[in-house]
Amino acid sequence: xxxxxxxxxxxxxxxxxxxxxxxxxxxxxxxxxxxxxxxxxxxxxxxxxxxxxxxxxxxxxxxxxxxxxxxxxxxxxxxxxxxxxxxxxxxxxxxxxxxxxxxxxxxxxxxxxxxxxxxxxxxxxxxxxxxxxxxxxxxxxxxxxxxxxxxxxxxxxxxxxxxxxxxxxxxxxxxxxxxxxxxxxxxxxxxxxxxxxxxxxxxxxxxxxxxxxxxxxxxxxxxxxxxxxxxxxxxxxxxxxxxxxxxxxxxxxxxxxxxxxxxxxxxxxxxxxxxxxxxxxxxxxxxxxxxxxxxxxxxxxxxxxxxxxxxxxxxxxxxxxxxxxxxxxxxxxxxxxxxxxxxxxxxxxxxxxxxxxxxxxxxxxxxxxxxxxxxxxxxxxxxxxxxxxxxxxxxxxxxxxxxxxxxxxxxxxxxxxx
RNA sequence: GUGGGUAUGGCGCAGUUGGUUAGCGCGCCAGGUUGUGGCCCUGGAGGCCGACGGUUCGAGUCCGUUUACCCACCCCA
Numbered sequence: 492x493x494x495x496x497x498x499x500x501x502x503x504x505x506x507x508x509x510x511x512x513x514x515x516x517x518x519x520x521x522x523x524x525x526x527x528x529x530x531x532x533x534x535x536x537x538x539x540x541x542x543x544x545x546x547x548x549x550x551x552x553x554x555x556x557x558x559x560x561x562x563x564x565x566x567x568x569x570x571x572x573x574x575x576x577x578x579x580x581x582x583x584x585x586x587x588x589x590x591x592x593x594x595x596x597x598x599x600x601x602x603x604x605x606x607x608x609x610x611x612x613x614x615x616x617x618x619x620x621x622x623x624x625x626x627x628x629x630x631x632x633x634x635x636x637x638x639x640x641x642x643x644x645x646x647x648x649x650x651x652x653x654x655x656x657x658x659x660x661x662x663x664x665x666x667x668x669x670x671x672x673x674x675x676x677x678x679x680x681x682x683x684x685x686x687x688x689x690x691x692x693x694x695x696x697x698x699x700x701x702x703x704x705x706x707x708x709x710x711x712x713x714x715x716x717x718x719x720x721x722x723x724x725x726x727x728x729x730x731x732x733x734x735x736x737x738x739x740x741x742x743x744x745x746x747x748x749x750x751x752x753x754x755x756x757x758x759x760x761x762x763x764x765x766x767x768x769x770x771x772x773x774x775x776x777x778x779x780x781x782x783x784x785x786x787x788x789x790x791x792x793x794x795x796x797x798x799x800x801x802x803x804x805x806x807x808x809x810x811x812x813x814x815x816x817x818x819x820x821x822x823x824x825x826x827x828x829x830x831x832x833x834x835x836x837x838x839x840x841x842x843x844x845x846x847x848x849x850x851x852x853x854x855x856x857x858x859x860x861x862x863x864x865x866x867x868x869x870x871x872x873x874x875x876x877x878x879x880x881x882x883x884x885x886x887x888x889x890x891x892x893x894x895x896x897x898x899x900x901x902x903x904x905x906x907x908x909x
Numbered sequence: 910g911u912g913g914g915u916a917u918g919g920c921g922c923a924g925u926u927g928g929u930u931a932g933c934g935c936g937c938c939a940g941g942u943u944g945u946g947g948c949c950c951u952g953g954a955g956g957c958c959g960a961c962g963g964u965u966c967g968a969g970u971c972c973g974u975u976u977a978c979c980c981a982c983c984c985c986a
Contacts, residue, residue, distance in 0.1 A: 796986030
């Protein structure tokens with residue numbers, strides 16, 4: 492047997508309603524906030540991600556699905572959504588359009604990682620990007636939107652972690668202070684962190700190794716090194732979130748693994764869904780548009796992992812709407828009746844009724860069992876006498892109550908069933 | 910890439926110190942008198958016991974290799 496590729500998902504009919512529900516909820520809330528959907532290609536030029544996400548990030552260095560196409564160009568299956576959206580903004584001249592531009596997307600992404608709970612190689616994201624506004628109120632609005640979606644899905648035990656990692660004006664000072672601090676403990680740091688000392692000392696902050704964590708606990712905090720602009724931005728954001736009634740906690744060790752973030756970074760974390768507990772991650776990325784060849788355009792966004800949302804919903808015992816069950820199941824007896832049943836079912840469907848009839852040639856008993864299994868509200872048996880009279884017995888499955896109905900006119904029967 | 914765990918009919922599991930036709934629950938299919946479901950009863954279909962190679966008279970059960978899945982590290986959504 493040929494099996495699906497490692498880390499990919501078959502989403503079966505039992506799981507599909509959860510996905511659909513999340514997508515529907517996300518769409519509705521986005522519309523309420525004035526966001527519009529954008530769809531971008533599944534694969535892009537590799538350079539888009541190496542320049543956009545960052546050359547030194549793990550995502551780019553070891554997790555991308557990269558391959559040459561037939562003409563030797565290097566392509567990559569998108570590992571995230573932001574770079575493509577920014578590329579589309581620039582490519583279609585939208586950076587000079589009406590601002591703010593508010594976009595959302597529902598996409599699949601690909602990262603070559605070892606799968607585990609809450610992580611697969613092909614995964615699904617819901618995300619938003621907001622362009623053109625440097626205001627901290629935009630950050631607050633973006634976070635409020637994410638918060639609304641998470642709440643609407645019935646997810647509990649989530650906490651919002653918030654931090655500011657500064658901007659090109661103030662981050663160098665911080666990095667310097669951090670590098671100085673950590674180099675004092677160089678011999679004690681883990682191997683990867685010793686490397687990070689040179690490349691990206693901020694990443695040492697969220698190293699999970701106990702020793703590094705202990706050292707990091709006393710490390711200089713980004714918040715103490717912010718420039719006036721960044722500090723003011725962060726203060727206003729905090730006040731705004733409080734005004735909106737959105738609780739948060741400052742997490743000075745929150746550093747995102749993608750290079751494009753500036754100022755605000757945040758995560759919604761949910762306990763009890765495994766080691767991959769970040770259900771939503773995002774922040775501001777004021778330099779990215781320019782870095783990808785566009786104008787100086789501030790932006791902010793987030794992405795949520797849909798399968799992680801499902802885990803969180805399950806954990807919270809949130810209800811997931813199920814597909815509609817049939818209002819009527821028609822059980823024909825014999826060939827003539829089967830013909831009539833097909834026609835009648837078709838007529839009912841045309842009238843907007845969820846109706847089904849036998850397609851298996853089953854016995855009456857089996858048909859009744861089947862009607863019960865698929866959750867039909869009523870059944871109608873079609874035998875020879877019914878065919879002649881055009882009248883039959885409608886059985887209500889919940890309590891077995893029966894009454895006679897005229898089924899000669901599908902539209903009329905549909906009214907009775909409503 | 911690195912650890913640990915698991916691989917037996919569709920799903921969840923048993924399988925004794927290696928030994929006759931590999932079991933159970935759920936599900937599926939069909940019956941339980943003639944045209945009626947959910948409970949109960951009966952019967953049935955369905956497995957080369959992940960793959961490959963060894964040890965042995967004989968292996969689901971022992972040894973080796975490999976693959977897949979799960980969990981964790983790393984990183985992220």
